[in-house]
Amino acid sequence: MAVAERRILFKHIDEPGYTVDIDCYLKHGGYEDLKKAIKLEPQFIKDEVKKSQLRGRGGAGFSCGVKWGFIDAKKTTKPIYLICNADESEPGTFKDRQIIHKDPHQLIEGMIISCFANSVHLAYLYIRGEFPEGARILEKAIAEAKAKNFLGKNILGAGYDLEIYVHRGAGAYICGEETGLIESIEGKRPYPRIKPPYFPAVLGLYMCPTIVNNVETLCNVKHIVNMGGEAYARIGKPNNTGTRLIGVSGDVKKPGYYEFECGAITLGELIYDVCGGIRNDNKLKAVIPGGSSSKVMRADGRYKVKGANSEMTEIGLNDIPMDFDTFAAVGTMSGSGGVIVMDETRDMVDCIENLSEFYAHESCGQCTPCREGAQWMKKIIHRMNHGHARKEDTDLLKNVADNIAGRTICAFGEACSWPVQSFIAAFRNEFEAKAK
Amino acid sequence: MSMSKTSINPFNHDVMPDNTPLVNVNYNGKWIQVPKGLNVVEVTQSQGEFLPHYCYHEKLSISGNCRMCLFEMGMPKMDASRQPVLDANGKPEIAWMPRPQIGCATNVTEGMGIRTNSPLAVDCRKGVMEFLLINHPLDCPICDQAGECKLQEYASEYGSGESRFVEDKIKKPKHFDLGKNIVIDDERCILCTRCIRFAREVLDDDVLGIVNRGGNNTVTCHPGKHFDNEYSLNTVDLCPVGALTSKDFRFKMRVWFLKETKSICTSCGTGCNVTIGSREQTVYRLTPRHNEEVNSQWMCDTGRLNIHYLSGEDRFTRPLSRVKGELYETSWEDVLRQAGSRLKTFSGKQISLLASGRMTNEELFLTKTLIDELQVSLYDILPRQGQGDKFLRSADLNPNSIGASLLGVSNDGKNLQAIKSGIQSGDIRALLVLQEDATEAGLSVEELSKLELIIYVGLAPNATAKAAHFVLPSAGFTEKHGSMINVKGRVQRLNQAHLPPGRAMDDWEILRDLRSATTGGNGIHTIEDLFRSMSAKVPALAGLTLNKIGDHGVQLSLTAK
Numbered sequence: 001m002a003v004a005e006r007r008i009l010f011k012h013i014d015e016p017g018y019t020v021d022i023d024c025y026l027k028h029g030g031y032e033d034l035k036k037a038i039k040l041e042p043q044f045i046k047d048e049v050k051k052s053q054l055r056g057r058g059g060a061g062f063s064c065g066v067k068w069g070f071i072d073a074k075k076t077t078k079p080i081y082l083i084c085n086a087d088e089s090e091p092g093t094f095k096d097r098q099i100i101h102k103d104p105h106q107l108i109e110g111m112i113i114s115c116f117a118n119s120v121h122l123a124y125l126y127i128r129g130e131f132p133e134g135a136r137i138l139e140k141a142i143a144e145a146k147a148k149n150f151l152g153k154n155i156l157g158a159g160y161d162l163e164i165y166v167h168r169g170a171g172a173y174i175c176g177e178e179t180g181l182i183e184s185i186e187g188k189r190p191y192p193r194i195k196p197p198y199f200p201a202v203l204g205l206y207m208c209p210t211i212v213n214n215v216e217t218l219c220n221v222k223h224i225v226n227m228g229g230e231a232y233a234r235i236g237k238p239n240n241t242g243t244r245l246i247g248v249s250g251d252v253k254k255p256g257y258y259e260f261e262c263g264a265i266t267l268g269e270l271i272y273d274v275c276g277g278i279r280n281d282n283k284l285k286a287v288i289p290g291g292s293s294s295k296v297m298r299a300d301g302r303y304k305v306k307g308a309n310s311e312m313t314e315i316g317l318n319d320i321p322m323d324f325d326t327f328a329a330v331g332t333m334s335g336s337g338g339v340i341v342m343d344e345t346r347d348m349v350d351c352i353e354n355l356s357e358f359y360a361h362e363s364c365g366q367c368t369p370c371r372e373g374a375q376w377m378k379k380i381i382h383r384m385n386h387g388h389a390r391k392e393d394t395d396l397l398k399n400v401a402d403n404i405a406g407r408t409i410c411a412f413g414e415a416c417s418w419p420v421q422s423f424i425a426a427f428r429n430e431f432e433a434k435a436k
Numbered sequence: 437m438s439m440s441k442t443s444i445n446p447f448n449h450d451v452m453p454d455n456t457p458l459v460n461v462n463y464n465g466k467w468i469q470v471p472k473g474l475n476v477v478e479v480t481q482s483q484g485e486f487l488p489h490y491c492y493h494e495k496l497s498i499s500g501n502c503r504m505c506l507f508e509m510g511m512p513k514m515d516a517s518r519q520p521v522l523d524a525n526g527k528p529e530i531a532w533m534p535r536p537q538i539g540c541a542t543n544v545t546e547g548m549g550i551r552t553n554s555p556l557a558v559d560c561r562k563g564v565m566e567f568l569l570i571n572h573p574l575d576c577p578i579c580d581q582a583g584e585c586k587l588q589e590y591a592s593e594y595g596s597g598e599s600r601f602v603e604d605k606i607k608k609p610k611h612f613d614l615g616k617n618i619v620i621d622d623e624r625c626i627l628c629t630r631c632i633r634f635a636r637e638v639l640d641d642d643v644l645g646i647v648n649r650g651g652n653n654t655v656t657c658h659p660g661k662h663f664d665n666e667y668s669l670n671t672v673d674l675c676p677v678g679a680l681t682s683k684d685f686r687f688k689m690r691v692w693f694l695k696e697t698k699s700i701c702t703s704c705g706t707g708c709n710v711t712i713g714s715r716e717q718t719v720y721r722l723t724p725r726h727n728e729e730v731n732s733q734w735m736c737d738t739g740r741l742n743i744h745y746l747s748g749e750d751r752f753t754r755p756l757s758r759v760k761g762e763l764y765e766t767s768w769e770d771v772l773r774q775a776g777s778r779l780k781t782f783s784g785k786q787i788s789l790l791a792s793g794r795m796t797n798e799e800l801f802l803t804k805t806l807i808d809e810l811q812v813s814l815y816d817i818l819p820r821q822g823q824g825d826k827f828l829r830s831a832d833l834n835p836n837s838i839g840a841s842l843l844g845v846s847n848d849g850k851n852l853q854a855i856k857s858g859i860q861s862g863d864i865r866a867l868l869v870l871q872e873d874a875t876e877a878g879l880s881v882e883e884l885s886k887l888e889l890i891i892y893v894g895l896a897p898n899a900t901a902k903a904a905h906f907v908l909p910s911a912g913f914t915e916k917h918g919s920m921i922n923v924k925g926r927v928q929r930l931n932q933a934h935l936p937p938g939r940a941m942d943d944w945e946i947l948r949d950l951r952s953a954t955t956g957g958n959g960i961h962t963i964e965d966l967f968r969s970m971s972a973k974v975p976a977l978a979g980l981t982l983n984k985i986g987d988h989g990v991q992l993s994l995t996a997k
Binding site for chain 2: 172189191194196197360361362363364365366367368369371372373374375376379380383396402403406407408409
């Protein structure tokens with residue numbers, strides 16, 4: 001029996017008659033949470049976000065409250081910036097674009113509240129270059145919000161000023177890396193910065209304290225203000241609170257985007273109940289659970305998780321509950337919520353060739369292991385997949401990936417090597433079979 | 437070491453302020469004390485060891501892109517009460533991080549653990565070396581950097597003996613013109629960005645950048661720009677590989693044949709410290725030599741390239757003597773005897789002397805002795821002013837104006853007019869010209885022709901040599917010993933890299949012998965003797981010897997004239 005969606009962020013998405021206009025948004029209770037928030041103490045909102053245990057929805061799942069806690073408006077003389085990371089580029093991920101294209105004011109409201117809570121007076125909305133329509137919609141939404149005094153000078157008479165600028169990317173995946181994104185806004189090549197010393201909270205945009213949050217994360221802040229941090233924390237599971245936007249693609253009958261309480265649904269329920277099962281009623285072979293960078297899982301694998309009484313139990317793929325901690329425990333990650341489903345007809349070397357081409361194309365090339373390694377992996381896999389595999393290639397490929405992961409400036413190193421490492425770990429026989 | 441007095445570098449990672457507190461660091465299993473905040477690359481250096489790196493440079497911002505200096509890092513293990521856990525020896529236990537860190541961007545803090553030779557660190561270096569070489573053209577046999585290339589060095593030390601790369605290499609531009617002095621081979625480039633950072637941070641001339649993406653990244657000039665900076669060639673030294681090469685030096689000489697001689701540049705009053713690269717009788721290049729008190733690690737292109745006149749076809753290689761209107765080659769014995777006895781026939785009032793701010797202190801000292809002994813009344817040097825800049829170039833284009841003043845040979849050009857009138861009136865009948873052309877000092881060819889005796893000491897033909905009765909062939913700055921005092925009053929040493937051509941002699945020897953032929957023996961046999969007699973007479977140089985000046989010079993306390 002299908003688990004019911006719990007639509008909070010997606011509440012009005014695809015609702016007949018629901019438009020991106022501010023009037024429509026206002027009719028549905030829009031900006032009421034801002035009106036409530038602007039009367040609160042900024043620190044109170046930050047505390048509520050902390051209580052909510054909200055975790056970042058961009059991929060890493062870092063605590064939003066902790067991230068905001070790095071910023072102390074009283075201790076800095078520099079301006080504080082907030083950046084909404086709307087550079088949704090991870091293959092298999094298409095959640096933020098639903099909000100951007102269909103409910104932009106929800107994001108704007110979430111941003112304004114988040115800015116107010118962190119004493120930010122200038123925020124950037126960094127949207128990927130491939131979303132020209134999204135950028136247009138957001139520009140219009142910002143103008144509408146400004147006209148209604150939800151933005152600009154003396155917002156709602158509360159003496160608080162805020163401007164939001166939309167900044168369009170130019171088509172580089174690496175701009176989703178927060179420090180690459182910051183460089184991009186500064187007008188430079190989006191080379192991720194070295195950390196230390198350039199942690200955004202300390203030396204971010206224009207060397208000022210900066211918060212970078214994902215679209216979904218910022219939208220959640222609005223709902224945390226609405227229901228209170230503690231109430232929000234009751235949604236989902238402890239440390240895995242709230243809902244998650246999930247995008248399912250690949251070999252299912254009903255690919256699409258859904259919203260569930262965190263951990264309320266298992267992978268099997270998602271694939272078979274929500275998405276109608278595997279296309280042509282084929283057998284499930286593998287799942288990439290959180291965007292293309294997350295490690296692939298075999299359908300017939302056995303996974304160790306903590307049971308209800310903290311004892312370790314082994315479960316199958318279909319029984320894995322979809323939350324941050326469980327995915328981490330079974331050696332992958334919930335990442336950006338992009339679930340990619342592969343059925344028995346898929347050649348895994350062919351699949352990883354597709355992904356490695358993407359990563360080789362998107363490596364910014366700043367640091368050696370990723371610049372050289374991503375290209376090399378692509379070339380090895382391409383050769384293997386096109387009739388020229390050698391016996392030693394599988395080990396070579398694995399070793400190249402090992403020489404990248406953990407040794408680069410930014411997480412792209414892991415993003416490009418984890419898929420390769422995990423595909424080999426899970427489907428070594430298919431790689432070896434390429435060498436006749 | 438004190439903080440750099442020169443403000444030419446925005447970054448000095450290798451120089452910590454004197455009052456920096458020390459911290460305890462576990463370095464490869466040994467507890468040592470190092471200045472807090474020093475980065476790990478510098479820490480290894482302070483221990484007489486080396487953490488290999490390409491992109492890190494102590495005078496540039498930290499980029500962290502090459503990943504060659506990855507090391508294993510640890511922090512003190514803390515107990516529940518946030519106190520360090522101590523081992524059996526009472527030293528803090530270290531919790532090692534699984535993820536390697538880069539040495540250049542990691543500044544040491546109390547209790548930090550550093551492992552540069554652990555299996556993880558070694559594996560990281562090996563991996564990075566392999567990555568850097570897979571798309572490299574491996575054209576060492578025809579690469580100018582071969583022999584002084586960090587890729588070669590580290591490949592032999594940290595690389596693998598075999599290649600695992602069987603794919604096609606990435607193609608990039610091969611000899612792209614970056615500016616008037618530099619060519620880049622992008623296939624050799626490892627994208628360390630040192631050149632880009634130098635242009636941006638030290639020169640404030642942000643014309644270099646990277647285009648394309650990922651494996652296709654290419655260093656180039658921004659559209660419509662050229663890297664024609666006066667200091668552009670420093671990027672050739674900074675480039676750890678053979679990507680940036682000097683148009684002047686490329687394909688001229690294998691670097692391992694070059695003899696390296698420490699000296700100074702004489703193209704202006706700054707006196708940048710240089711290394712002369714020469715083979716046999718030819719200078720092939722000058723490269724800056726590190727001296728924080730003068731030029732840090734840099735020098736200008738003008739000075740660097742000002743060497744080709746030294747190997748000119750027109751250099752005098754034998755002494756010349758005028759017989760019946762023509763100059764004939766002769767021997768040193770003959771020319772000195774004749775010139776000396778001719779000179780003695782004039783009284784001091786009848787002799788003028790034009791010396792040079794390009795002469796060494798030793799030469800100037802001998803010149804002054806000659807002036808005194810002959811009682812020459814009118815003498816001077818030719819001042820040479822140019823366009824200075826805020827970086828290294830001095831407006832004083834004479835390398836030793838200060839020495840010429842200190843040793844009493846210079847009147848800042850104020851006597852030049854008097855010499856001219858003396859010649860015109862016939863009061864002055866003999867002229868000694870040392871390393872200058874009298875026509876540059878305002879004398880006309882006609883005036884020179886009126887003189888009964890012209891003795892010219894110099895390298896190559898000019899209007900003075902043409903009018904001279906005796907030409908004494910001398911040595912260029914890479915061919916001589918001696919010292920000069922730069923515009924900031926620092927006395928520095930020139931060392932002889934190679935012999936002057938033919939029978940040309942070092943100027944101080946010529947002057948010694950000329951003086952000997954004119955006024956008798958003087959007991960000076962070596963340049964050290966000469967410096968000793970000079971320092972005995974000149975208070976500012978008291979107590980100094982050429983040895984004491986050393987490779988980095990000595991700051992003099994000179995009182996304003």
